[in-house]
Amino acid sequence: MEYISTRNNYKKVNSAAAISLGMVPEGGLFVPKQITEFTTEKIMAMKNKDYQELAVWIFKEFLSDFTEAEIKESVAEAYNSDNFPVEEKTPLVKLNDNTYILELWHGPTAAFKDMALQILPQLLLKSVEKLEIKNEIVILVATSGDTGKAALEGFKDLEGVKIIVFYPEDGVSRVQEDQMKTTTGNNTAVVSLKGNFDDCQTAVKEIFADKDFKAKMENNNYQFSSANSINWGRLLPQIVYYFKAYFDTIKQNGIKAGEKINITVPTGNFGNILAGYYAYKMGLPVNKFICASNDNKVLTDFFETGVYDIERDFIKTISPSMDILISSNLERFLFEMTDHDSQKICNWYQELKQNNKFEIDQQTKEKMQNLFSGHYCTEAEAKTQIKSTYDKFNYLLDPHTAVAVNSTKKYRKQNHDLKTAVITSTANPYKFSRAVLESLKEEKLSKDEYRIIEELEELTAVEIHRGIKDLENKQSRHDHSSNKDSLKEKITEILELN
Numbered sequence: 001m002e003y004i005s006t007r008n009n010y011k012k013v014n015s016a017a018a019i020s021l022g023m024v025p026e027g028g029l030f031v032p033k034q035i036t037e038f039t040t041e042k043i044m045a046m047k048n049k050d051y052q053e054l055a056v057w058i059f060k061e062f063l064s065d066f067t068e069a070e071i072k073e074s075v076a077e078a079y080n081s082d083n084f085p086v087e088e089k090t091p092l093v094k095l096n097d098n099t100y101i102l103e104l105w106h107g108p109t110a111a112f113k114d115m116a117l118q119i120l121p122q123l124l125l126k127s128v129e130k131l132e133i134k135n136e137i138v139i140l141v142a143t144s145g146d147t148g149k150a151a152l153e154g155f156k157d158l159e160g161v162k163i164i165v166f167y168p169e170d171g172v173s174r175v176q177e178d179q180m181k182t183t184t185g186n187n188t189a190v191v192s193l194k195g196n197f198d199d200c201q202t203a204v205k206e207i208f209a210d211k212d213f214k215a216k217m218e219n220n221n222y223q224f225s226s227a228n229s230i231n232w233g234r235l236l237p238q239i240v241y242y243f244k245a246y247f248d249t250i251k252q253n254g255i256k257a258g259e260k261i262n263i264t265v266p267t268g269n270f271g272n273i274l275a276g277y278y279a280y281k282m283g284l285p286v287n288k289f290i291c292a293s294n295d296n297k298v299l300t301d302f303f304e305t306g307v308y309d310i311e312r313d314f315i316k317t318i319s320p321s322m323d324i325l326i327s328s329n330l331e332r333f334l335f336e337m338t339d340h341d342s343q344k345i346c347n348w349y350q351e352l353k354q355n356n357k358f359e360i361d362q363q364t365k366e367k368m369q370n371l372f373s374g375h376y377c378t379e380a381e382a383k384t385q386i387k388s389t390y391d392k393f394n395y396l397l398d399p400h401t402a403v404a405v406n407s408t409k410k411y412r413k414q415n416h417d418l419k420t421a422v423i424t425s426t427a428n429p430y431k432f433s434r435a436v437l438e439s440l441k442e443e444k445l446s447k448d449e450y451r452i453i454e455e456l457e458e459l460t461a462v463e464i465h466r467g468i469k470d471l472e473n474k475q476s477r478h479d480h481s482s483n484k485d486s487l488k489e490k491i492t493e494i495l496e497l498n
């Protein structure tokens with residue numbers, strides 16, 4: 001399997017190089033050159049495989065420069081019962097006859113990111129070994145709350161790797177912030193940035209492209225990589241759970257083998273939904289992807305009009321992980337929608353840089369609208385959704401999943417399409433306890449976050465996720481902060497660069 005740049009500005013590489021580089025050094029993202037499409041028959045033959053077996057099957061397709069033994073070892077290490085102490089790693093919960101919730105937050109940090117960030121470290125270490133890279137790897141992460149902690153947990157104390165996470169000050173939940181700041185590990189650093197998530201992500205991408213800084217890193221025997229979904233090694237593991245969910249829906253009699261489903265994904269950086277699209281490209285029977293947004297509805301507008309316009313207010317919401325206007329993986333998606341037309345991608349992203357917007361052509365727009373539908377959910381609607389789902393189904397949604405449930409309803413109403421929907425649940429509700437309890441009680445609460453967690457548990461009897469349970473008593477270990485223009489200075493300080 002070869003990987004090419006969305007902007008046709010880099011040589012073809014193997015998966016080890018794509019993973020260790022993180023993104024294309026000149027700008028652009030690595031994508032598989034071609035994807036094998038399986039027949040429904042072949043796909044259905046995998047129906048009874050467990051999560052690890054499915055992961056091995058899919059990884060073998062995309063990591064052709066890895067041996068089967070290397071893949072199996074990585075999978076066994078990542079998806080073991082310590083990291084996922086549940087019978088099913090990604091349980092599928094039936095809400096009603098045509099609505100299923102795919103719980104992706106049973107990993108160590110209570111977010112779907114664990115599904116990829118427990119294995120990315122294994123893949124990265126093996127890539128580094130294959131390529132005989134002698135430098136120490138420095139993972140730079142931009143996070144709106146969930147990726148940061150999952151990446152820190154995945155990479156902490158890993159020999160030959162350091163990790164630095166940047167998050168927006170006042171742009172994540174209290175639990176998300178405490179999760180990150182209490183991370184142990186002699187190779188971890190957490191930096192709060194004065195700005196929003198887009199500022200964090202843009203600054204990190206600029207550093208990846210900075211040749212002088214790269215040389216400075218080299219001189220100190222370091223090189224960068226990424227744990228964000230710009231890294232192919234982050235996206236690939238996320239394909240697995242779409243197949244698992246499909247097979248589990250059949251097992252729960254939600255669909256017949258071969259029947260198409262709709263898939264709803266609460267979307268920020270467009271990585272999770274894109275992994276679903278790659279599953280579809282491999283042959284997974286999908287009718288529609290419903291891209292769910294909060295009040296930062298840049299993607300909803302894009303799917304409707306074909307205009308991607310980031311010239312708008314950045315709104316802080318109760319679903320902060322989706323507070324994003326510049327969705328990194330949209331670039332990969334458009335590359336696929338244009339049948340790998342890198343010239344179009346270069347033009348559009350140049351326009352975005354210059355004018356803060358671009359408009360795609362009619363043909364691309366029609367192609368994407370045939371498969372994707374964008375919907376959004378306001379703050380008030382998300383709160384009402386949390387309450388009504390709890391009252392009706394005795395099921396507790398986190399605000400991101402509430403956005404997705406509400407968007408699914410809107411899609412169904414608008415399109416009269418009642419096909420079985422699998423809704424990805426991206427985070428455990430206790431990560432956003434204040435918003436969840438306020439929604440249930442329909443009032444603003446002034447008490448401390450950890451008393452809120454206790455009250456939420458008392459009220460609902462839903463068990464507190466193990467990654468959050470004792471958080472209050474853990475020591476805060478990180479207090480770096482930075483302006484958005486001083487990231488290089490901060491990195492220089494943390495790594496003690498000469």
Ligand SMILES: N[C@@H](CCOP(=O)(O)O)C(=O)O
Nearest residue numbers: 143144145146147228229269
């Ligand atoms: N929602 C993310 C933002 C970064 O996205 P990623 O998928 O590219 O890592 C977060 O929670 O940090």
